[in-house]
Amino acid sequence: MASASITFVLTRLADQAVKEAALLRGVDKDIRLLRDKLEWLQAFIQHADQERRKGANGYVALWVRQTRDVAHEVEDVLDEFLRKADLDRLAARGRSACGGRWLKLAASFTTQVAVRHDLRERMDGIKDRLKEISDNVDKYRSKQLRSNASSSSAAPNASISAAPAWDEEIKVLGFEVCQDLENHLLSSDSRRSVISIIGESGIGKSTLAWKVYDSSNIMKKFDVRVWINVPPQIKENDILYFIYKRLCPEMDEDKLKHSTSTTESIHKNLSEYLRDKRYLVMVDGLANFTNWNSILQSVPDKGNGSRVMIITRLEENEARYADPKIKPFKIDRLEKVDSENLFCNRVLIRSNSQNHNKGSSSESLEPDQMVKVSKNIYEITQGVPLAIVLLAGLLRTKANKEWDKVFKQLKSSEEPKHVKRILALCFDDLPSRLKSCFLYFAGMPENLIYNARRIVRLWAAEGFLKPKKGKTMEDIGQSYLKELISRGMIQLVKKDINGGVWLVAIHDRLHAFAQLEAQEASFLEVHDNADVLAPASIRRLYLQNYMQSYIPMETPFPKLRSILCDFAEERSENLATAPGSSRTQAASSNDLRHHALRSLQASKFLRVIDLRGLRIKKVPHAIGDLIHVRYLGLRSRNLATLPPSIGRLINLQTLDIKRTEVVEIAEAFWEIPTLRHVVANKLKLPEFVGALNNMQTLTGLVCCHPWSNNKRRPLNNMVFLRNLEISGLNGNHWEGLEDAFKKLESLLYLHLAGKGIPSKLFTNFTLRRLQILELYGEINASGDKLDEQYTLPNVTRIVLKESEVDKKFMDKIGELPSLKELVMSDRSYVGEKLVFSDSGFNSITNLVVTGLPELQEWEIRPHSIPKVRKITVGNCPMMKIKLCIEGGQGLKDLMPDLKEVAFWNMPDQEISIEPENEDFREKINNVTMNTKSDDITSAMQRTGRWRAGMIAGDIFQN
Structure with a gap:
């Protein structure tokens, strides 16, 4: 992983050398020499990193650690330099606003000279340390390290992109197993029974269960079905809550507040809802059966053949506790023939049908070669589906002549755990740009489903995505996701309307590997509490705790780049305002502690802040001094305001305040030129905004100002906008919106809510890329001409709500070719x-x-x-x-x-x-x-x- 750290620093050095050419004048030679030295080390460190993982010797581990530390030091120096430069720009902007032009120039020149002088001194110290590390390598273990770097036993580098086959259909083997499981669910047993699916990790429990869950026989049998994924540590009340929200998504939090107890209300409403229905509830990831009976009491047994199915890693004797009368359903490894079929499906069939890559893995395999390959596959994977999928994902990036090298290395390994050694080889084979992206999944909850858009935005904020001419950062992030999916490192759950990646998941074995590797490489620390042992060295921190809704966060983290939090959000904290609440309840609610986020002020290098579930009432004014922040996610129902200083975050790319009560932000925020994504709940769109040329997502916006006499209409310069969700529209906005549509040629998703939506908005061919159209509110089609068509050639989905349209309107949208x-x-x-x-x-x-x-x-x-x-x-x-x-x-x-x-x-x-x-x-x-x-x-x-x-x-x- 040290190689990925060096790659990241090298990329940043190259980018900043271009962006800050004027500021770096005088130290550019030092930066170039440092970059050359790091590139030389990177050529050897990748293989040394593999030796470090194997525990070959202490010399290798020491060299890897020291080189990684130097890369981190370079990053610290660069970030401190950029921070001072950005703060100087902000100060200069203030002086310029006050009319002090010459004062601005003089102060800036003095500051830049001092900053460059400090940068040169620290660069000299780093170069001396790098020379010392290299001298030690040459002195003690140079021959062994160099031979390891050039060893033929090392896995060959990827020669073929795996991305073309990223969206292939996953073949589910084991028809008899699926049939047996389906028979269990459809049995004539009238009582509500609980079926546990067990088996070793990676055996395909979830894949088989999902296949059965989605079968037509199951759909006909049960009135309602719900599948939820849960993390290993979760309270039983939360499991019930998520079952309830899946079955009754229309029941919002406000309705639950009007009860003396949120938990009691969920129990009562869930039991009432399921009373007359035959239901199937599937829980994936349950790690223990503590208070299991409490869950069963809320899913009633009315003797109609309802079922609860649990996918668990527990042993058979532990899983029996779920229902002593039903033997757990065990899934075993694949037989040799099924193993070969799964491998062929993953690595061969798709490539043959597409014939995409010359020299690809399936192009020239002869029958005798297939026999040899099949033998190797079963010997190496031992019939574990996860191992087969990973190996296929690795081999599809290789030419056929390189397969033997991979087989030889895997069979020569002394590691008895087949999945672990294949996974390590797959990770080592990843390009350095993808290693950081994969390890970032260590900072996400286990056994859940993740939104690909959020992942890509986080990667972009971290600086993991390498820019390419003609492609947006979002497009590049999508290509990274597709390659990881094609390699089997993450799983595709659902594609979006464009055919891209929407929802993804990661297997628990890969998630555990990512966390272990991330911690070993000092890439990211995972904790359930902010009280960690070495806060001064932590660069990325992920805090997860679904058992508590509050933990102290007073520890300063001076080197911190990213902080991500997932906590059990307190749903009953608003009971003090609910009718019928007692004084005791009200007092208890008011006594709840809220995070002040003061400890983050010491983390001056922060780039990512993504806090979910924390109780936050206010954000400190000092947040504006965290000049490096590119991603700010604050999802807390208690948060109602943001400080004006947020306008100082001149590098901000994403603001996510979806689950908050924030309705207005300081005007300076809307002048930040780097803004790309604003995700809100009911945020007022101001009358004037800056030239937000990079904006791609605006959701949860409300129009509060008329546009009729405003020549600087807010949307006019957002030419790359892809997703727009805006409400509060009326007659003062339609003309401005029509003008904006002439420029918003990149729109893919459009949600409009308002009064008198004119249908003529959609007779303009500029919305030719639009794919999803949602119209909430009365549509005015009075000005339509009989021969006028709605020119929306690529719209695939239309949602109408309270639109009050007539047959003429319906006939026109019926002519849309792609609907x-x-x-x-x-x-x-x-x-x-x-x-x-x-x-x-x-x-x-x-x-x-x-x-x-x-x-x-x-x-x-x-x-x-x-x-x-x-x-x-x-x-x-x-x-x-x-x-x-x-x-x-x-x-x-x-x-x-x-x-x-x-x-x-x-x-x-x-x-x-x-x-x-x-x-x-x-x-x-x-x-x-x-x-x-x-x-x-x-x-x-x-x-x-x-x-x-x-x-x-x-x-x-x-």
Whole structure:
């Protein structure tokens, strides 16, 4: 990992030499010589790092550690230099504003001379130390180190990019195992039973369970299903909370506050909701059964065959505690044939179909070569799926002639643990730029699902992403993720609407390896408390504690670059304001301690601050002095204000205040030129902003100022904006928005909420890249011309809410060529009859109609939705479905791809189909009756494939 540290410092030296050429004048020669020396060391340190991991000898470990320390010292010197330079710029800006131009020039010149002098002295000291390290290597162990560096036993460098196969379909083997597990769930046992899935880590428990969970038989059997991932250490009340939030996402925190006890309210509401339903609850990652009975009491046993399934690493005798009457379901290793099939699926088949890389691993394998390869695969992996996937990910980056070298090294290893030695080799084979990115997963919760956008933004803030001409940092981060996925180092959970990476996960074995390697290399420290042993040396700190909502954070960390926190957020702290709360409860709530964040003031090099779950009421004014901060994430329900000094963070790229009550930020913040992403809840967009040319994401914004007479409209200069979510719009904004659309050619996601949304906004061809359009509020189509089309050629998803559109509007959006998903909710349509045009909606695959109480009839014509796969209907109590089946046609002729029809909040006697059609009835799954919600999100989550992480509201956010 020392090689990655050197690579990172080298990249920063090169970047700053370009950016700060004028400031570095006079010391540029020293920086160039230092860079040359570090590059020379890097050529040898990578192999020495591998020797260090093997524990070969003390000399190698000492050399690696000392070289890494020097790289860190270079980073410290560079950051201190840049910090002084940035502070000088801020001071000069203040002097310039006061009219002191000559004073500004004189003061800046004096400061720069002093800064350069200090930089040169410290650089000289570092060069002397590097020379001493090199002399010691030559003196004591030079021959051995150099022979290790050139040893042929070392794994060859990656020769082929793995990224082209990043999104391949994962083949699930073990049909008989899946069938047995499915039979357990579908058994005639009427009592609510608990099935534990056990097996060694890496055996594929979650993969097999997910395959069964998503099968059509399971979907038909159970009224509601929920899958949650939980970290190893979590309170049972939190498990219930996340089950509840997955089943009832419309139940927000405010509704829970109006109870004397949040926990009691969750127990009561969850039990009530599941009372008449056959449910399947799957919990992935449960590490113990402490207070397990408390969880079972809230998921009622009504003798209807409901099931709870647990995926655990516990042994069989421990897992039996979940349900003594049911033997745990054990998953074993793959047989030799299945091992070969899985390997071939991962490394060969995809490459053959794409024929992407010349000389790729699958291009010229002869039958006798395949026999040899298959033998090696089973011998090395011992039938463990994780080991097979990792080895395949490694080999797909190699030409065929290099495979034998990899096999030889793995078989010659004395390490008996096959997964561990393959994982170490895979990590060593990563390019240095990817090693830091992979190790960053050590600073994220175990066994959860992560938002790829957040990961990329963190990488960018850390400086891990190497700029490329013509590509944004977000594009580069996506390519890094794809390569890690292709190599099997992380798992793809879900792709986004663009076909890119949206949600990812990391296997617990790889997560443990990342934490161990990160700590060994002094890359990142993981703790459950801020009281650590050596705070003066920690550069990155990850604090995780799901058992407590408050821990002291008074320790200063002078070298800290990043601090990431995940804590058990206190959900009952607002009970003091809830009706019926007792004085004792109110006093208890007011006595809750809140973090003041004062300790962060000592961490002057901080680049990343991402705090989740901490109770924070205010942020100290001194935050403005942390001039290096590029990522500021503060998710706390108690936070309502940010200090004006936030405008001094002139390097800030991302501000994430999604789960806060912050509604306004100082004007200086909107002048920061480096801003790329602002993720908020209900943040006021000011009347004037700076030239935010780098802005890519604006979500949770509210318009509070008219744009009609404003020539400097806020969105005008955000030409690279990709995601926009804005509310509070009215007649004072539409003209300005129309002008902005002419420049916002990069928009991919657009959410507008307001009054009188003019449909003419979408007759302009400039929104040709837009893919997701969400319109909340009445749409004004009065100015539409009959022959005028909506030019949105790439829109794949449209959501309408309270839009009150008519048939003419529907006919026009039906002509959009790429539209695949249409959601109509909450009075989005006016009229008693809904008929889609025969000439439109030819690409629709997913259709949701909900919250239309006046709709009496929906007529499905022979050619109106020919490719639909899934229909969801809810909260339309007066509606009947009329199938226009003519002549000898059947349902397969009308909708040949239809797989599922889901009704919710529509009692069975109100589901009217004319003419009555048995084929259509057979498609009806997941009939959820008499639910209280009219929320479209609830309907789609209940009836679709929905896998949840523990932080239910966080992982699906920007």
